Amino acid sequence: MEYQFIRDPISGFRVKMSAEHELVGRWLNDELEHAALPGLLARLKEIKATRDEFCLEGREVRLIVSHQEALFEAHDLYHEQTDALSAYSDDALALEEHGLSAGCGFEDFEALLLDWQDFIRRRR
Template sequence: MEYQFIRDPIAGFRVKMSAEHELVGRWLNDELAHEEVPAFVAQLEAVKISRDELCLEGREVRLTVSHQEALFEAHDLYHEQSDALSVFSDDALSLEEYGLSAGCGFEDFEALLLDWQEFIRRRR
């Protein structure tokens, strides 16, 4: 998983992710407040030890974490789209699910969050 941390003078701390993991970056930028990062890292440690599953419903993205993986799903993935699709049926257009879900291994996600936590801590 490729990522780059940025301190934007206007938007603050941001992460840029590879195209395959853009939803992960969106979740990190928009759903997890900077002050919540240490507590969330502790929750990840608990998931690793207990092997329980953690599910967080964000404003736009649902995160499900198990001891093996982290799965990100945009709420748009579950919206009833039958009416929207019927509008485009004559044009042979279809709505794409690309970018509406992403996943990564638990270790990769944990490493990302630890790096993110360190980046925020050093830049304050």
């Protein structure tokens, strides 16, 4: 998983991710509050020990973490078609599912969060 951390003077701390992990970057930039990071890292330690899993429902992205992987799913992935949307079927429009889900291994996710925490601490 490739990423680059940036400290933008306008938008604050940001991460740029590779295209296949774009949703992970979106979650980190828009969903995870800096104050919640230590608690999340503590949960990851529990996951290692218990082999349990947990789910975090964000505003736009759901995170599901098990001892093997972290799975990110945009809520748009579960968008049900309505009558209003079916009116566009003649135009051959469809929900673009690319970028609506992403995943990574548990260790990669933990390393990303530790690097993110370190970056934020050094730049404050």
